[in-house]
Amino acid sequence: MENLIEIADVRHTFQTASGPLPVLDGLEVSVPEGGFVAVVGPSGCGKSTLTRLIAGLLIPDEGSVFVHGARVTGPRANVGMAFQNPVLLEWRTILDNVLLPLEIVASPLSKTEKQDRARKLLALVGLEGFENKRPSELSGGMKQRASLCRSLIHQPEVLILDEPFGALDAFTREDLWQTMHKVKAEEPFTAVLITHDLRESIFLADQVVVLSGRPARTQFTLDVPDTGIRTLDHLYTPEAAEMLNILRHQIEVAQGRVPAKDVA
Amino acid sequence: MTAQKILVPTAAIIVFLILWELLVWAMGWPNFRMASPSDLLPAYERYWELFLTMGWQTLWRTVVGLLLAVIFGTALGMVMGFSRVMRDALYPLLVGFNAVPKATVVPIVALMFVGWHDFNTILIAFMISFFPIAVSVSIGLSTLEPEYRDILRALGASQSQIFWKIALPKTLPEFFGALKVSVTLAFIGTNLMEIVSPHGRGLGALFDSGKTNSDYPLMFAVLIALAFLGIVLYYIVVALEKTFAGWADRSA
Ligand SMILES: Nc1ncnc2c1ncn2[C@@H]1O[C@H](COP(=O)(O)OP(=O)(O)OP(=O)(O)O)[C@@H](O)[C@H]1O
Ligand SMILES: [Mg+2]
Numbered sequence: 001m002e003n004l005i006e007i008a009d010v011r012h013t014f015q016t017a018s019g020p021l022p023v024l025d026g027l028e029v030s031v032p033e034g035g036f037v038a039v040v041g042p043s044g045c046g047k048s049t050l051t052r053l054i055a056g057l058l059i060p061d062e063g064s065v066f067v068h069g070a071r072v073t074g075p076r077a078n079v080g081m082a083f084q085n086p087v088l089l090e091w092r093t094i095l096d097n098v099l100l101p102l103e104i105v106a107s108p109l110s111k112t113e114k115q116d117r118a119r120k121l122l123a124l125v126g127l128e129g130f131e132n133k134r135p136s137e138l139s140g141g142m143k144q145r146a147s148l149c150r151s152l153i154h155q156p157e158v159l160i161l162d163e164p165f166g167a168l169d170a171f172t173r174e175d176l177w178q179t180m181h182k183v184k185a186e187e188p189f190t191a192v193l194i195t196h197d198l199r200e201s202i203f204l205a206d207q208v209v210v211l212s213g214r215p216a217r218t219q220f221t222l223d224v225p226d227t228g229i230r231t232l233d234h235l236y237t238p239e240a241a242e243m244l245n246i247l248r249h250q251i252e253v254a255q256g257r258v259p260a261k262d263v264a
Numbered sequence: 265m266t267a268q269k270i271l272v273p274t275a276a277i278i279v280f281l282i283l284w285e286l287l288v289w290a291m292g293w294p295n296f297r298m299a300s301p302s303d304l305l306p307a308y309e310r311y312w313e314l315f316l317t318m319g320w321q322t323l324w325r326t327v328v329g330l331l332l333a334v335i336f337g338t339a340l341g342m343v344m345g346f347s348r349v350m351r352d353a354l355y356p357l358l359v360g361f362n363a364v365p366k367a368t369v370v371p372i373v374a375l376m377f378v379g380w381h382d383f384n385t386i387l388i389a390f391m392i393s394f395f396p397i398a399v400s401v402s403i404g405l406s407t408l409e410p411e412y413r414d415i416l417r418a419l420g421a422s423q424s425q426i427f428w429k430i431a432l433p434k435t436l437p438e439f440f441g442a443l444k445v446s447v448t449l450a451f452i453g454t455n456l457m458e459i460v461s462p463h464g465r466g467l468g469a470l471f472d473s474g475k476t477n478s479d480y481p482l483m484f485a486v487l488i489a490l491a492f493l494g495i496v497l498y499y500i501v502v503a504l505e506k507t508f509a510g511w512a513d514r515s516a
Contacts (some may be wrong), residue, residue, distance in 0.1 A: 007377075039384060052414075057418055075421075077419050083411045087412050087415060089430065090434075091512075105419050151415075
């Protein structure tokens with residue numbers, strides 16, 4: 001199967017005031033079309049840098065990043081991004097915030113069609129009736145939902161999520177996980193999710209990539225068996241417990257706290 | 265609600281005038297020490313037309329100076345906000361320029377362009393008021409969180425699209441904060457020049473002629489007129505702020 005995203009042997013070093021800082025060193029990530037890959041790793045290891053590579057905001061020193069068979073040489077309109085900070089524009093309504101990417105990306109839709117699409121997305125994430133509210137009137141979880149709609153409005157090939165739920169409380173976060181599944185069923189996308197939450201990674205993704213400490217290389221890859229529609233109950237099965245154990249061990253290795261041990 | 269917004273300040277002003285009148289009356293001060301509000305009315309009556317023409321002179325020169333400050337200050341702020349190198353290069357210059365007390369610059373400019381009274385006055389109003397605008401715009405642009413840039417940059421947006429859609433509107437609250445300071449500064453600049461310039465015009469010149477003729481009620485009347493104009497200018501800026509950056513006001 002051809003991969004939508006292909007990152008092969010990528011190395012990158014930042015030149016900082018205090019000398020060169022190697023951030024990526026031997027990164028390998030492949031995401032098939034329609035796939036959902038979660039990336040976990042120690043803090044500061046280079047996860048956000050990885051998202052910037054896929055978005056074309058950063059060109060690596062060495063190695064290559066391919067999206068849909070084409071080498072990434074700069075920003076392309078086919079990605080949508082959402083961050084931990086929802087970065088909604090305070091002076092716009094929620095609807096106009098969601099429509100923002102369509103003001104940059106060429107779209108065959110008419111003005112009303114665009115608005116209809118934005119309303120449909122907002123309804124899908126449970127924000128029906130909030131179209132004309134300002135971001136300051138929304139809770140943190142609702143802002144994150146709006147931000148998700150904005151990242152999907154132009155039907156990007158690749159959805160890049162950099163810890164979008166990181167600042168939310170546990171209940172809101174679980175709500176949003178379920179919303180993600182619902183959205184993916186309606187609006188198929190290929191996603192790369194950066195997260196610090198191992199339960200989140202196995203709940204949402206079909207593959208979890210563990211990065212080593214800085215400079216990051218791909219240390220371990222875990223395939224999450226396709227269990228059909230996932231519910232929160234899946235997180236409390238023995239299979240889930242085992243996956244979490246493996247991942248937790250790999251993170252400890254990445255942090256350099258324990259040596260690697262063989263896992264069957 | 266709006267009635268209250270007008271009535272309360274008006275009442276405060278009336279109370280202030282009554283207290284002033286009472287104080288002068290109780291202390292028995294002569295006019296050359298402190299004129300009282302009741303002495304001012306005859307001054308306004310006598311010089312009514314002068315107040316109008318001179319007030320207009322002061323007003324339009326202040327506004328033109330301020331507009332130039334907005335244009336130049338915004339442009340300078342943009343250059344410094346977008347380029348680290350330019351920020352490092354220009355900041356010390358700008359701070360040094362701002363640190364020179366304008367009272368010392370006024371006589372120099374008055375001599376340099378002697379006879380060009382309008383030009384002089386506008387120049388000082390401009391010089392004294394562009395600094396806060398330049399600083400606020402540059403800080404607003406340089407502190408824009410990178411994620412704001414990235415959501416548009418990742419879609420292939422140009423620098424100018426990022427500026428118009430995000431950077432500029434996001435800077436507006438800081439810009440108007442600075443403009444409120446600048447409008448008062450420009451006003452001070454205009455009046456300094458009007459007072460210092462020989463054969464000047466405007467309320468500053470009227471003040472100066474009151475001084476020469478020992479017409480103390482006139483001097484106090486000018487002060488009140490200046491306060492009035494200052495208030496008007498300030499609230500015009502507040503109204504503009506409400507219109508263009510009202511979204512930043514969370515109290516509503
Ligand atoms: N533009 C840059 N210039 C210099 N150094 C950078 C730049 N961007 C990131 N870095 C450095 O590279 C390292 C990796 O950064 P990155 O943001 O990718 O980490 P991360 O894994 O996303 O961290 P976190 O878990 O905290 O989100 C950090 O040490 C960071 O300081
Ligand atoms: Mg990060």
